[in-house]
Amino acid sequence: MSILGYLQRVGRALMVPVATLPAAAILMGVGYWIDPVGWGGDNALAAFFIKSGAAIIDNMSVLFAIGVAYGMSKDKDGAAALTGFVGFLVLTTLCSPAAVSMIQSIPEAEVPAAFAKINNQFVGILVGIISAELYNRFSGVELPKALSFFSGRRLVPILTSFVMIAVAFVLMYVWPVIFGGLVEFGEYIQKMGSIGAGVYAFFNRLLIPVGLHHALNSVFWFDVAGINDIPNFLGGAQSIEAGKAVVGITGRYQAGFFPIMMFGLPGAALAIYQCARPENKAKVMGIMMAGAFAAFFTGITEPLEFSFMFVAPVLYVIHAALTGISVFIAASMHWIAGFGFSAGLVDMVLSSRNPLATQWYMLIPQGLVFFVIYYLVFRFTITKFNLMTPGRELAVAGSEADGQDTNVSGGEKQDVAELARQYIAAVGGSDNLTGIDACITRLRLSVKDSAVVDDALAKRLGASGVIRLNKTSVQIIVGFVAEKIANAMKTTGPVAASQSDAAQSAPAAQARPQAVRNDLPTLLTLVAPVSGELVALDEVPDEAFASKAVGDGVAIKPSDKTVVAPAAGTVVKIFNTNHAFCLETDDGAEIVVHMGIDTVALAGKGFKRLVEEGASVAAGQPVLEMDLDFLNANARSMISPVVCSNIDDYSGLVVKATGTLVAGETPLYEIKAKK
Known part of the structure; x- marks a missing residue:
């Protein structure tokens, strides 16, 4: 994870304690309104409100320690918050002027003034981050039977206490330098x-x-x-x-x-x-x-x-x-x-x-x-x-993982948290899983050994295909719920590998043959979502699309910046990097429009959304806008698949387009009704 990405995790965690600050602002504001001259000194009711709000403001540092520890923990458990509180108490007590005086055997009057400021937001955030990392790493550790009471979550506050002793020792020498540098800087700019x-x-x-x-x-x-x-x-x-x-x-x-x-x-x-x-x-x-x-x-x-x-x-x-x-x-x-x-x-x-x-x-x-x-x-x-x-x-990890959601591939309601656990088991358990990401319809997973992935179990869970890109990279096609499953996987505790004997080492998801009768009723005709040149799906430089594991369809090499809806329906998903969207048509077809290959790595650069998720669109209505010059220069490929991910619900499709396409006008392919 990048430094910026980690800071964003910290930022999301900080929203937990920050949510208490409006309460402090309102309480103190009411108090100051009642007694704007004495600031609570001339009115008991005003003092009541002001002191109530100050109780929050004056303890922001400990709120940050607790909130960051809780917010950055993998399963949002209260034990993580307790760990943050314990860590903060140990660190600030050891770095208080009285403790420094005793530990360093110097008179308290000679203790650097910096230690009087040790109870601050910096220390709170630092303690919260360290506590969360310790919790995420050791909350699943099992000790020998004689010490089993202290296993798992009970172990973490104990470890945190010892770690904070080491951190306090470092701060005893580093903190006065940091504080002194700021004072010197202030004297200079004065x-x-x-x-x-x-x-x-x-x-x-x-x-x-x-x-x-x-x-x-x-x-x-x-x-x-x-x-x-x-x-x-x-x-x-x-x-x-x-x-x-x-x-x-x-x-x-x-x-x-x-x-x-x-x-x-x-x-x-x-x-x-x-x-x-x-x-x-x-x-x-x-x-x-x-x-x-x-x-x-x-x-x-x-x-x-x-x-x-x-x-x-x-x-x-x-x-x-x-x-x-x-x-x-x-x-x-x-x-x-x-x-x-x-x-x-x-x-x-x-x-x-x-x-x-x-x-x-x-x-x-x-x-x-x-x-x-x-x-x-x-x-x-x-x-x-x-x-x-x-x-x-978009929804962050944990916000929806505990609810029920629809598995688009299988059409059944499943518990996303339980589904996430089973997918972890299918890829060889937590010990084999080293990285979790998601694209619009697939889990992008980094593993130690892709050969141990249980393809059969993944397909029983509703996956339409498993793609092994190399020894350490696997993609599992799960439909529109990919991001929710990935978020739930990130917050799931240790999971053992599946015990099935069906694990395969050969790549799965071979191309499905297209043998569709042209005389069958046409349920839906899609138009080209972008102007450009038609490309056969098996020529897409991505195994998941080329093998039709994501769905059947065609691809387009775009020549224009505007991407439109290929049919009337509802935009049920726009990926947060704006490089792809999912459209559910009025007839129930689920269409994935994916602009370029591996464009998710561009982090949204080169793409701009023109509608929001949940919007109803007409065929030909603009949905995305692209900076083609930037994308052609930076994307691995701009060949863009347009597939029906639930094509198994229909007889198949018949490609109608050839050569050059015009967005919103050229018929792309027909989806045929069941026989």
Whole structure:
């Protein structure tokens, strides 16, 4: 798995604890509304709400440890969450100032200040990742009978405790270096004036994913390097009189955050909502509205930022850069407002009467401009690069694996989780399986030895064919549920190999002979889905298609960019990389249009979807758009199969096309009814 792919896994796992943050934002927002002056000090009810919300915000690090451990675990078991919590307690206790003082035999006053900041998001995420990896690796281990009580899931917290001792030992020497480097960096950019304020703001946002922004904030906000921006600003007239504050200067490390938190991020939330898939928009609206309200009213931005920082890192870098620009502009123009909590509406109103606030009202038109910028930039970037922001992703592993679904090949309802276990057994068990992926109708599996794959069992499970590409690569044709089965396989625990004697070492799925009577009734006539040259199916450079294991049909070498529906029906599936789609016609035929060979490896580049899953389309209606120049230069082959995957439900098909085809016009082939 690539680094980006791993970060996206972390990002999806982070959505577990992030889902608690809107609750914190609402609770604290209500409290600040009740008592905007005393911040809970003058009203018991306000204090009740504020403290309730703070209980969540102040413990984000441990929530991250638990949530990441749970979210990245292979079976989403509560034991993984417990492991994350145990790991966090051990690590933060060993790296606390008191423990470091005792372990290193030095006075607690001499312990580096960095250890007072050890309870942060970075440590929480680190612990969560390590705990999840340990859980995934050791939760199935069986110990000797005398120790059997500690086998499996019970073993993992014990192992995690010992591993965290080693991690704590490393952090005792590494953490002060990391923390000290950030302080030195802050002292350097302090000398750069307004430009330095913008640079600080850029790195402030950039460090949030690992929780290290607190170290940087302490330099500019809390007198680590002589700046003390927040206390001096809140001191107002007293700070001016004492010579600790300068009008137009004090607050420049805070002011430019108001346009971003109150306006920019809500603009991003609107773009994310509008880019979500139609079926997900209602769910995304709730998340984005809560996050936008939290950012605007209280300045709590985590619900929005964590919703895209890992699944679409490029957006987060853009967000950090725009924050830096905003803070630079406000500092340069001396548009100053400060905050005691964060840069939301409450703090803006409270700071407006502070004598250090200068032209603070100009931050509002600046914010309106940034709302437009964020909306346009985020929407363009999401759609241009097909980023998987909330609501655009397909179902992830575990979301559907526990339900019932239809096996398209066999037409029977089967438990997908159980089906996944049986397919693992068919390929030689977990010990033989080294990688799991899926294309539109087939499982793409990496194995240690393809010779042990049980073809007979796979076919009894509903597979229409097994293709051995080489000694370590196998493809099993299972129909439109391939992705769901693959996702379920990824979250299935250890499975033993099947005990059947039917395992074969010879390639399966030979081409089915075509002997169809032309005088049989024609059930359906398909038109060419793309303009180009007709290619016989057995000439497709892919064994699964050429052998007709996926289904019967023809192929086309495209000459035009637009791919249309070959018949009227419903688009039941568009692969997340947009290189293929499945169409169920009104007559029940299941048509697979697969543009190119191994184009799934291009990760969506060169393809753009024009309709969404579930859409009803007419014959000839555009479904995909291709960048043919890019695809011809980068794809293994652009020969594109168009097959009927459930052709066994009919008598067969008769090819009608020859030579050059025109999309949406040239008859491609007829599907014949049963005799």
